[in-house]
Every structure is written in structure tokens, then in C-alpha cells.
Amino acid sequence: MSRLSRAADRIATGSSILTRRLFAGAAAWCARGRREDLTGWKAVLGILVRALVLGLGAYLAARIVRALPWLLWLLGALWLGAAWRASRKRPPPPAEEYPAGVPSGGDGEALRTLLLDLMGTGSAVHLRTVLQHLQRDPETASLTASWTIADLRSRLEAQNIPVHPKVKACGGGPTRGVRREDLAPSPAAPQGTSTTPSTAV
Structure with a gap:
């Protein structure tokens, strides 16, 4: 495998890792909106509100990028850098760090x-x-x-x-x-x- 192929594979792997982390983080944040002291639809109301906030944020981000297309270059560079770092293999932390x-x-x-x-x-x-x-x-x-x-x-x-x-x-x-x-x-x-x-x- 050539150096360019290895770099592309590393970026693809990092992008997959970042995508899973983003979705998992968003899901965890929404889940924390659940009220354990309530039941029925009231208990999940916080989850729905947080999901709407995320949806609104994504919509506003898309509108901003459409108005300022040059931001795609900046966002793309940031994503590539983050994907490169995310794909770096790290040893698991020792047990005493838990x-x-x-x-x-x-x-x-x-x-x-x-x-x-x-x-x-x-x-x-x-x-x-x-x-x-x-x-x-x-x-x-x-x-x-x-x-x-x-x-x-x-x-x-x-x-x-x-x-x-x-x-x-x-x-x-x-x-x-x-x-x-x-x-x-x-x-x-x-x-x-x-x-x-x-x-x-």
C-alpha cells in the first residue's frame, strides 16, 4: 500500500470514528434529558426538546454554510485534522487511572x-x-x-x-x-x- 493510500485509509477510519462519536455524544446528551422522577410523555419531554435543539442547530449551520461557502474549506480542514488524530492508535489507560x-x-x-x-x-x-x-x-x-x-x-x-x-x-x-x-x-x-x-x- 502506497503512502497516499495509507493516508486516505487513515482519514477514512478517523472519519468513521468521529461520526460514531458525534452520534453517540448527541444520543447521550439527548438521553440525559430524560426525567427519572416522572413517567409517561413527561419523562421523555426533555429528550424531545434536546433533539429539537440539535435539529435547529444543524439547520442554522447549513444556512450559514450556504451563505458563506468558503467556510466549507475551513470546516473540511478541521475535519481532516480531527480524523487524522482520531485514527491514531492509543494504548488503553492503565487500570489505576480508572x-x-x-x-x-x-x-x-x-x-x-x-x-x-x-x-x-x-x-x-x-x-x-x-x-x-x-x-x-x-x-x-x-x-x-x-x-x-x-x-x-x-x-x-x-x-x-x-x-x-x-x-x-x-x-x-x-x-x-x-x-x-x-x-x-x-x-x-x-x-x-x-x-x-x-x-x-
Whole structure:
């Protein structure tokens, strides 16, 4: 592959990453408008308002670009630079950089505890609810701000916690989530000492 082809491939990969991040960020921002203390259409009214704000912003941006076409050159250059940087491979942060309560892939018991706390008396919890909690918590918000549902899912599955595509939980229709019955102790956790005395052979 030539140098030009590699550069084009890197920009294409970065553009795909940026697009996913933008859509995921917009979706997460809209989802944070949901009112947990309300039910019915009132609970999702905040989501609709935020979606309308995004739509209005996109419309105004399109009008500005049509009025000032030269802005496309500037925006294009900014996008290429951002895509180039986004496609750069970065090593995952070490486990000690993850604040308490964040599913880092190294503390399965803390993750299970977090999921059970979010379930309360329910039998399941949606990944959307878990992600919203992490992004609202001051201790984890800075780290998880750019996380998507897919990021959270990969960390759950790394701890052998199954993620089901259609889970019913309080606060919404069936969507990706975790069930209480799947939150058995981690396979790596030390087993309790048996109280039955062993018999010598």
C-alpha cells in the first residue's frame, strides 16, 4: 500500500470514528434529558426538546454554510485534522487511572456491585441507565463522557457479564441490558472455604 493510500485509509477510519462519536455524544446528551422522577410523555419531554435543539442547530449551520461557502474549506480542514488524530492508535489507560466504580475491566466485583445498586429491587438494568449514571457521577464523568453503549458493553463482557439485546427494566421499553440472575460472583473470585472436613485417603 502506497503512502497516499495509507493516508486516505487513515482519514477514512478517523472519519468513521468521529461520526460514531458525534452520534453517540448527541444520543447521550439527548438521553440525559430524560426525567427519572416522572413517567409517561413527561419523562421523555426533555429528550424531545434536546433533539429539537440539535435539529435547529444543524439547520442554522447549513444556512450559514450556504451563505458563506468558503467556510466549507475551513470546516473540511478541521475535519481532516480531527480524523487524522482520531485514527491514531492509543494504548488503553492503565487500570489505576480508572476512578472507583468505573468498569475498567479489572475489578469485576466492583462492577457487579454497581449494577446491583442501580437495579435496586428490580430484576434488570439497561445499559443506557448505567452509562447515564457514570456520565453524571462527578468521579467518573470526565472519563466516561465519550463512552458509548458499545464501550460499556465490551467492558461488561470482559468480566463475563452477559448483555442481553432485549431486557425489560424500570424506566423504558426492552433494550440492551443486564439481568440480576447473570450477576453471579466473578469466576476469578476466591471460593469460600468449605466447612466440611476433608477425609484423608
